[in-house]
Amino acid sequence: MSTDQLQRSPAAPSPPPHSPRPPAGSGPRRRRSDRFLHRVFVTPSVLTLLVLALYPLLFIAAAAFSRSSLGQPFQEFSGLENLRTAAGDPAVQDSMVLGTGYALGVAAASTVLGTITAVALWRSVRSGAVLRTLLLLPMIVPPVIVGILWSFIFSPSGGLIDTALRQFSSYSGTFAVLSDTSWAIIGVAVADTWEWTPLVVLLVFTALLGQDPEILEAAQIDGAQPVQQFFHITLPTIAGTVAAAFLIRLILAFKVFDLVYVMTSGGPGSSTQVPAYLIWRAALQNFDVGMAASITLVLAVVVTLVTLPIFYLTKRLRDD
């Protein structure tokens, strides 16, 4: 500390302009105490990681290899039995296929729609604060309410779609989206896309605002057509953000639970039984924590396999 003050005092000769800045915390004593403080600062974060990641991970691993119920975990060691049962169970396999398809579909839909909306928004209103807040609304509606809202819209007795069909077409049957085995998951996906596309819009819109104006101006002066400008300048600058948005959206979609819980409870049959819902049922309806833990491990493998390539793609696009 004293050396710092010395160098700052007017009496001390000012350092020659090209000499490197004096090291920030000079003296070994200060550096050691700083390092100690830094460790103190990081402690809450590390503790959080331990409570939120390591402890559940160990718990799940232990539960997967033992017979465990909700009240009495770790009753006896059962080896690979749970995992073998989970991986071989057609219901689990179906759920993983459903979950992966759902996540990829919903992420793709949100990313495409969100990117188009962001570009349209950017082309028509440069700042668009009011519109942007408006378009943001679905994201801050609690998912439980989003589920309720779309259940009403899809309701066959007086729902929005049902009513609109009756009033504006000659349709007279009942179209019950959420109680149809092949349409129910699409109904959930529509609600999910409605809720989270605004996030993509926001991320891409900001990336568009962050473009270097000079490059685009130069291209305009050089006579580049709007379409050329878009594909050669705009698209490359937002590609990394679009990929990152897809990745975030994919992870969010793999976690969908509230919407399924409120809209379909996994049904009809098992047609909307996404992995998170299946795990919830195993653990908190059947109280089989060992099985729930094993399904979780299977899901972890599936999520990793699906997201890893996209993760690396995103990284490459963003580092460019």
Next chain:
Amino acid sequence: MIETAEAPSSSLVEGAEPPPPRTSPRTAARRGGPRPRRTPGLVLSYGWVALSAVVVLVPLAYLASLSLMTQGQISAGLLLPAEPAWQNWGNAWNSAIPRGIANSLAAAFIGALLTLALALPGAWTIARHRTGGSALSGLILSPWLLPPVVAIIPLLTLLRLLGLINTLPGLTLVYALMNVPVAIWLLDGFIRRIPVEIEEAARLDGAGELQLLFRVVVPVLGPALIAVGVIVAILNYNEFLFATFLTQSEGSQTVPVVLAGMLSERVQDFGRIAASSLLAVIPIFTIAVLLQRHLVEGLTTGAVK
């Protein structure tokens, strides 16, 4: 981009340009950056934006309309109430909803404050001093990757040990911890935008690390802290899964749990549920509209470089 407390950082997202005067396209392009020329594509853009606004607003308007209809009017397939059935709102107000909203707000905001207190020192140290190395910064977001269902049973066991099960403080504590990774991730983007020179100057003036954090970093980060705090509070307010398991007793239930309970009643009263949903959304919409600049700033900071 130098962002300081004097120049609120929200200007970054508001658009780097001053409000563009409507002059010829050329000057507009020069002043306001890359403004695309007027082309047929522009009509398409306006059309698409208008369509998006409709897609966002119609469902919400429908919910408002439902909240003013009796069950009979809904079944009859009306889109707008013939005469507003205000009793739905009265019924919503005289239910467990207001208490649920109060519980949600308390858990959301106290949880968010705790999250910030836990995350800020860590975020700053990890961003500036690489304490914990790449391992820590890489692992920070890992709890966010898997469905939160995974953590429920372990956390349930932990809360039982602490005697906090079925209490609002227990849920608040879980919320506080749960968002630390996201808060660190968001704060990282803001911290990297603070010019290192400010911190170096303070260090040369003899500021210790603690002073640096509280006298320099915190004031400069002010708007960012609000942004992250609001986002975390919204996440908490909307959370359902943990709330439904960790608050089984009626007095501690948050508003999403109360609403989900209404859905599982044998006879569903659409109008009352719609009014209750809107009642639950009002606080969070108000906060979002009042703080929209901060909110947007926080959500996009990860993408802005």
